[in-house]
Amino acid sequence: xxxxxxxxxxxxxxxxxxxxxxxxxxxxxxxxxxxxxxxxxxxxxxxxxxxxxxxxxxxxxxxxxxxxxxxxxxxxxxxxxxxxxxxxxxxxxxxxxxxxxxxxxxxxxxxxxxxxxxxxxxxxxxxxxxxxxxxxxxxxxxxxxxxxxxxxxxxxxxxxxxxxxxxxxxxxxxxxxxxxxxxxxxxxxxxxxxxxxxxxxxxxxxxxxxxxxxxxxxxxxxxxxxxxxxxxxxxxxxxxxxxxxxxxxxxxxxxxxxxxxxxxxxxxxxxxxxxxxxxxxxxxxxxxxxxxxxxxxxxxxxxxxxxxxxxxxxxxxxxxxxxxxxxxxxxxxxxxxxxxxxxxxxxxxxxxxxxxxxxxxxxxxxxxxxxxxxxxxxxxxxxxxxxxxxxxxxxxxxxxxxxxxxxxxxxxxxxxxxx
Amino acid sequence: xxxxxxxxxxxxxxxxxxxxxxxxxxxxxxxxxxxxxxxxxxxxxxxxxxxxxxxxxxxxxxxxxxxxxxxxxxxxxxxxxxxxxxxxxxxxxxxxxxxxxxxxxxxxxxxxxxxxxxxxxxxxxxxxxxxxxxxxxxxxxxxxxxxxxxxxxxxxxxxxxxxxxxxxxxxxxxxxxxxxxxxxxxxxxxxxxxxxxxxxxxxxxxxxxxxxxxxxxxxxxxxxxxxxxxxxxxxxxxxxxxxxxxxxxxxxxxxxxxxxxxxxxxxxxxxxxxxxxxxxxxxxxxxxxxxxxxxx
Numbered sequence: 001x002x003x004x005x006x007x008x009x010x011x012x013x014x015x016x017x018x019x020x021x022x023x024x025x026x027x028x029x030x031x032x033x034x035x036x037x038x039x040x041x042x043x044x045x046x047x048x049x050x051x052x053x054x055x056x057x058x059x060x061x062x063x064x065x066x067x068x069x070x071x072x073x074x075x076x077x078x079x080x081x082x083x084x085x086x087x088x089x090x091x092x093x094x095x096x097x098x099x100x101x102x103x104x105x106x107x108x109x110x111x112x113x114x115x116x117x118x119x120x121x122x123x124x125x126x127x128x129x130x131x132x133x134x135x136x137x138x139x140x141x142x143x144x145x146x147x148x149x150x151x152x153x154x155x156x157x158x159x160x161x162x163x164x165x166x167x168x169x170x171x172x173x174x175x176x177x178x179x180x181x182x183x184x185x186x187x188x189x190x191x192x193x194x195x196x197x198x199x200x201x202x203x204x205x206x207x208x209x210x211x212x213x214x215x216x217x218x219x220x221x222x223x224x225x226x227x228x229x230x231x232x233x234x235x236x237x238x239x240x241x242x243x244x245x246x247x248x249x250x251x252x253x254x255x256x257x258x259x260x261x262x263x264x265x266x267x268x269x270x271x272x273x274x275x276x277x278x279x280x281x282x283x284x285x286x287x288x289x290x291x292x293x294x295x296x297x298x299x300x301x302x303x304x305x306x307x308x309x310x311x312x313x314x315x316x317x318x319x320x321x322x323x324x325x326x327x328x329x330x331x332x333x334x335x336x337x338x339x340x341x342x343x344x345x346x347x348x349x350x351x352x353x354x355x356x357x358x359x360x361x362x363x364x365x366x367x368x369x370x371x372x373x374x375x376x377x378x379x380x381x382x383x384x385x386x387x388x389x390x391x392x393x394x395x396x397x398x399x400x401x402x403x404x405x406x407x408x409x410x411x412x413x414x415x416x417x418x419x
Numbered sequence: 420x421x422x423x424x425x426x427x428x429x430x431x432x433x434x435x436x437x438x439x440x441x442x443x444x445x446x447x448x449x450x451x452x453x454x455x456x457x458x459x460x461x462x463x464x465x466x467x468x469x470x471x472x473x474x475x476x477x478x479x480x481x482x483x484x485x486x487x488x489x490x491x492x493x494x495x496x497x498x499x500x501x502x503x504x505x506x507x508x509x510x511x512x513x514x515x516x517x518x519x520x521x522x523x524x525x526x527x528x529x530x531x532x533x534x535x536x537x538x539x540x541x542x543x544x545x546x547x548x549x550x551x552x553x554x555x556x557x558x559x560x561x562x563x564x565x566x567x568x569x570x571x572x573x574x575x576x577x578x579x580x581x582x583x584x585x586x587x588x589x590x591x592x593x594x595x596x597x598x599x600x601x602x603x604x605x606x607x608x609x610x611x612x613x614x615x616x617x618x619x620x621x622x623x624x625x626x627x628x629x630x631x632x633x634x635x636x637x638x639x640x641x642x643x644x645x646x647x648x649x650x651x652x653x654x655x656x657x658x659x660x661x662x663x664x665x666x667x668x669x670x671x672x673x674x675x676x677x678x679x680x681x682x683x684x685x686x687x688x689x690x691x692x693x694x695x696x697x698x699x700x701x702x703x704x705x706x707x708x709x710x711x712x713x714x715x
Binding site: 254 | 460461462463464481547548564566567568571573574575579659660661662663664665666676678679680681682
């Protein structure tokens with residue numbers, strides 16, 4: 001057999017093999033790798049609470065990581081920060097593709113616990129009892145706590161006192177009727193009366209605040225009741241507000257971040273917000289401290305006594321098997337000084353008992369802290385992740401179309417996905 | 420043995436390419452079809468065989484029909500307008516004029532820029548309060564008031580779709596224009612001379628000579644555009660996310676949204692999309708009698 005030909009065959013075969021290997025290498029890119037010399041790399045995925053590069057959350061975490069890596073030279077931590085709008089989806093894509101993070105900080109969903117993907121709080125924290133008890137239920141699946149609150153906040157109604165004075169309104173809005181008349185007056189002056197963010201970013205929060213106003217909510221006794229009479233009443237009220245043009249146009253397409261910015265620019269009369277709105281107002285520099293204030297959220301017949309308490313959770317993922325390292329890191333990151341630093345940076349509230357005690361004398365934070373124990377929270381069912389994303393996409397249609405039809409579609413979707 | 424082996428030799432040379440096509444193109448198709456018959460939750464775990472339930476659920480989604488109709492309108496309008504504009508642009512760039520080289524280069528920009536980036540820029544430019552497009556429209560008196568319903572182009576499904584189509588056309592123009600331009604350059608000059616001698620006007624010779632000879636180029640450009648535009652994702656995702664509700668979703672966006680909650684059903688949507696593209700392409704090829712074109 002001629003030698004040239006044999007070489008050719010070998011060359012071809014080698015190429016084919018090399019090609020296949022390269023492809024195999026591409027397709028197995030998932031998982032986190034351990035470096036040489038026994039160092040472990042943790043993949044930390046966090047939501048970005050910042051309003052720009054100067055206060056990006058990556059900065060906060062980089063600070064913790066630098067101190068942590070100095071104390072633990074055998075553990076490296078890679079921080080990935082993701083904007084809130086994309087957070088759930090990107091984390092979910094990582095999980096669908098089996099490229100598991102080690103730790104996430106942002107939304108937590110019990111379906112991950114259901115699938116056995118998570119370490120429990122007692123696996124990865126030396127003192128899980130220090131986490132605020134108020135939020136324990138929301139992070140609990142089958143009696144075990146998996147979601148570990150990292151930062152908390154409660155919602156209040158912010159209004160622009162300057163615009164109120166110009167419109168001749170003297171008292172804070174307390175009822176839906178107040179909201180309607182006040183919004184109409186402000187709209188008449190050419191500004192937005194009420195900022196209603198029903199776009200995909202946070203539609204589930206804004207909707208719940210209105211549902212609570214008439215005693216409704218997503219669930220009653222653990223069962224979805226999305227199209228209950230109070231909820232339909234709430235959206236019928238909102239529809240009236242929207243069709244009277246007392247809100248920004250097309251609320252179903254408008255995100256919270258954008259409206260908060262506009263409120264900070266002094267262009268919106270009223271908006272539901274969390275303490276995180278405060279730094280946005282301050283950095284915009286348009287409204288002075290005396291130009292705005294925040295009060296309990298308006299309900300149908302009076303201000304809400306229970307408001308929405310939101311906690312963002314840490315979740316620790318099992319598949320990479322870094323239990324000991326995750327525990328080292330979380331114990332480190334949950335120190336009071338880091339909790340307080342986070343709250344100072346973003347005007348949010350702490351999620352541990354010791355940090356709360358340290359803040360309880362603070363004039364700005366104390367009122368929010370006392371409201372926390374009365375707070376209503378999102379459902380903790382394993383179906384919530386799916387239901388929430390559907391709510392975010394479609395609930396905005398309920399203020400342009402028929403509230404009953406849209407809420408019933410969501411209810412049907414929520415109950416069928418519960419099976 | 421050498422003789423038999425020798426006949427197999429080309430296979431070895433082809434094998435890297437075949438392996439690539441197999442792994443990158445065919446294997447995903449197999450997995451896609453397989454997934455569409457499985458029950459897969461939002462976390463990507465396969466629960467088991469699901470029969471045709473995914474398809475059944477998909478066809479009974481309340482938004483399914485309107486999403487499909489919108490997809491057809493989206494593809495037809497974007498591709499048709501793109502090809503028409505490109506015919507004109509290519510003709511222009513085929514002329515000799517000072518700065519022609521620069522103009523041709525400039526046309527590459529929308530193509531070279533990331534579509535995601537282009538979509539974002541347009542989204543910002545259309546901001547109801549401060550977007551530059553609204554500022555210009557306000558100055559010439561078209562938009563009466565900032566922040567109004569009229570200025571909120573992306574909030575209203577109809578105007579949002581129109582703007583997104585404009586962006587899709589904008590990013591499709593360069594490729595289409597270049598494809599047609601290269602077709603124009605391949606037409607020999609003596610055909611025009613002959614037409615001129617026969618007394619054809621310039622419009623007549625465009626219809627009678629240029630267009631027929633451009634058919635292969637137009638055919639290829641249209642086909643590639645149809646497939647691209649049908650699967651187009653970044654523009655709609657960045658500008659409206661398919662909202663409000665699903666009122667500006669095409670089938671690709673709808674599939675991405677389904678993937679959030681139900682990977683199996685999203686896979687069945689993908690299979691449906693895949694078949695739809697194949698059908699559209701086959702219908703197009705048969706109506707344009709592509710074999711005759713290619714054999715010419």
